[in-house]
Amino acid sequence: MRGLRRWWDDTAGGLPATFWYLWSGLLVNRAGAFALLFLSLYLTSARGASPSLAGLVVGAYGIGGAGGTLLGGVLADRWGRRSTLLAAHLAAAGLMAALAFSRHLAVIAALAALVGVAHSMPGPAFVAAIVDVVPEARRSRAFNLQFWAFNLGMAVASLLAGVLAEASFLALFLVDAGATLTAAVVIALKVPETLDRRAVTPRAVLGRRPGLHTALTDRTFLAFVGLTFLLAVLTMQTSTIMPLAMRADGLRPTAYGLVVALGGALIVAGQLFVPKLIEPYRKSTVLAVSTGLMALGFGTLTVADGLPLYLGAAVVWTVGQMLAAPPNAQINADLAPPELRARYQSVFYLTFPAASFVAPALGGLSLEHLGERHWLVVGGLGLCAAAGHLLAGGPRERRVAALRAAARRPEEVRR
Known part of the structure; x- marks a missing residue:
């Protein structure tokens, strides 16, 4: 028992409570992010799209993801980590619910691109918040646990997706939206704003005026x-x-x-x-x-x-x-x-x-x-x-x- 406790202290000991709430939000988010795994199958079997058209719609999600990554980074530094995480999760939940009830392929494609934006926005904010709250000496442990949670969540998502897709595509999208909303609730109730607006690095170190460039x-x-x-x-x-x-x-x-x-x-x-x-x-x-x-x-x-x-x-x-x-x-x-x-x-x-x-x-x-x-x-x-x-x-x-x-x-x- 002492050996197990020592191992846990070495692996995850000393990490602040805010980190664990962020970790929980990430785990719930990943475990619930399964609808997009079956988007191409949904489009071809339930909406009559050709494989090439389904590929374009899934590609729209990827393009939205690239834009959402940059947008999430800028907003997390300007608005704050908590505000960006909440906005992204709430938007993703609403868009996923809208996707569940959409019938026209053009609308589905537009929604898929917007879902890509919303799904990608939290990534930079999650990591920045972890760096904000975790002492430097323990960050390696924190990032290791983050990677583990991401993969555990994806494993759970893969299992759930297959079961829900066979039962109902509508349930697939709505449960995904519900999981995203649950992650938003965890963040809203337990994660404070972690951005320190007083932190300024001298321009001599950066060599230029700070910004995305x-x-x-x-x-x-x-x-x-x-x-x-x-x-x-x-x-x-x-x-x-x-x-x-x-x-x-x-x-x-x-x-x-x-x-x-x-x-x-x-x-x-x-x-x-x-x-x-x-x-x-x-x-x-x-x-x-x-x-x-x-x-x-x-x-x-x-x-x-x-x-x-x-x-x-x-x-x-x-x-x-x-x-x-x-x-x-x-x-x-x-x-x-x-x-x-x-x-x-x-x-x-x-x-x-x-x-x-x-x-x-x-x-x-x-x-x-x-x-x-x-x-x-x-x-x-x-x-x-x-x-x-x-x-x-x-x-x-x-x-x-x-x-x-x-x-x-x-x-x-x-x-």
Whole structure:
């Protein structure tokens, strides 16, 4: 019993109550965000849309998501984290309910784009609020728990979505709206505003007048975003190119489902043990090792022709993803000036919709022309990213040290 308590203290001890309310809101939000998983099926089976038209509507959701990410970052720094989270959740709940009762495809497409905006807005605000309230020494644990909650919520969402979709598409959308509304209630009742409007980083550190363009022209930060983009491209292989490769190897869809389920199960079962494992090492070293593992895992698919090798490779790249999550999020938070935290988060989050476009678009061409050698290209990208993290580690650490020193000066003046 003492060993279990010591493990829990090492994993989640010392985190403030506000963090746990944010964590709960994120978990409920993700567990309830399942309607969009079946949007294409809903459009083709219940609304008579062609597959190409259904793809355009789902694409509208993705475009809205990219815009919502930037909007959420700007609003979270201007309005505040709590106000942005509440506005986004309430808007998403209302739009999802409207989507449930819409019949015309043009209206559904417009609503899907707006839902994409509302679903993406909370991301930068959630992370900025976590950075606001969690002491620096415990942020790695906090981000690890955030990643775990996200994956646990998505696992629950996948299970619920299948059951509800078979029962009623109307129930699918309405339960999704209800879960989003529940998350809004948790935030409204338990999460205070965390934005410190007194936090100002001297222009000498930023080198320019602060704003969204600061993040878009910050070379140290953009180098990190670029490396994260490569990591996201690797991660997207599992949902875009790998199913095609498995089909070419004569494997059934159930085999693909088993590989994906194994990755999710490993994250849910093992993610809480990661912080203690990586704590003694530099973040750049951990990211280099984790990205290298992902490169090895995907590179192994060059010789994979049966389910056992696919499962073994999935274990390797999933371990890489698990190790990468805490330092990746913490570096992103550390590089952001206090008054621009959410804006920096929004630019960082753009890597994922960008990767979701690049991975299938270029990956499909690569697989078609290179065949199994496509996975050598993917592995090579991963090794380049690993080397990049080692090279960029020093400049990142110097930038973080400068930002921390600048943040301490106003505190000393106020004392």
